[in-house]
Amino acid sequence: MNDSRKEEIDKREKSKIYCQNLTKEELQETYASLVKENFPDSKRIHFIADLGRSPEIAFHFELICNDWEEGTDLNFEASFDQHGQAGINYLLETLNQEEVESQRVLIVYLLAKILSKARHRDFYAFSCKQVLPVLISLLPSSEASNRRKLIIALGWIGSIGEIEILGQHLLTDQDALCRAWSASSLMQLSFHQVKKEILMEKTKDLFCEAITEEKDLQACALMIEAAQVLFGKRWIPTSAVEKLEIEKIEKARKSAIRFLKK
Template sequence: MITFMGRKVKTLYDFEKLDDNEDLEFQADIIFLLGKLNKKYKSKILVYARQFTQSNNDYKRDRAIIVLGWIGKGTDTNILENHLLNDTNSNCRAWSASAYMQMWFRKENDFLKTKAFEAYKSALPNESDYFVLSVIFSALREMDILDLEYLKLLWVSWTLKN
């Protein structure tokens, strides 16, 4: 037994603590750390991350979305799109936009670029949070989806509209 974040666990990979723990922030922190540090249990971590994206707790959801960006698969883009377009928490929407970019950094391909562009295109007309918008614009630029001049025009037209 070791003590981790004030709790007794068998190992740092004590997945039972994710199932049996009512402390949502503890669960969120554990999945975040596992996603960042451990590739050995990637498939098991992904199961929890996908499950945690459905949580009512904003912090737990945002940590899970970030993990999907780090280690998720192309099939997880549907989860990201859902949160980008429908999540009531702006951080969850922003991290969903960022997660596409994180996936693309790991494996640059046209599928991810296309999925990201479609999601961003759907999100932009209705998004009002400046942080979410800045993440979307940064992702568009980093992924070479749109050039800087076009992004400036998008930003100006959005600010005039709102």
């Protein structure tokens, strides 16, 4: 091992030890100074990394909740996955105690996002099974903005049993974006807990019906884009989806339907 490599490893180890020994008071002091400086990006990003490596899980979550409440988008949740299983357990306990639906949706969404990064961890499958019943129970009563989050989360932690739920929202949800995100989440299942071949077999008719019947142009474009990723096709360019180019979307719709009907 050369000297520069050894120095880098030593530096990382010292940084890890430093963060593991950070107290709540020290983190609060740093946070207070960031508030005064209006959260400059470089210092904020460094602080977020320190939060994730620190033992102060409750304080970290407190800052995340403040961020949600104030809509400041400071992204404190970005490093919460670094707390590992201890962080998951803390969020599950908090979820069980929380009674406000909107807050429960945000916690479920955060849990699903974290778990989507932890597919290789031994706690992944069991934790998904703990979160899924809560997520599914929230879906019917949630307003559209919350439902969108839950549908996206379902794509991250859902299994083969959730294909039907996403299919229902794909075809019948009153909100166009919920229908669109249902298509995206069906595609996302192939990157997580459902084998691609099984997913293709079970969703081909769903995608065909949804793309055929969809009246909202943006939702239709997003459905086509999700289907082409899942089925390995090139019906529509991303630029046409972003710019909502009617002619290209309708042409892609015809190509997608022709393929999906085979």
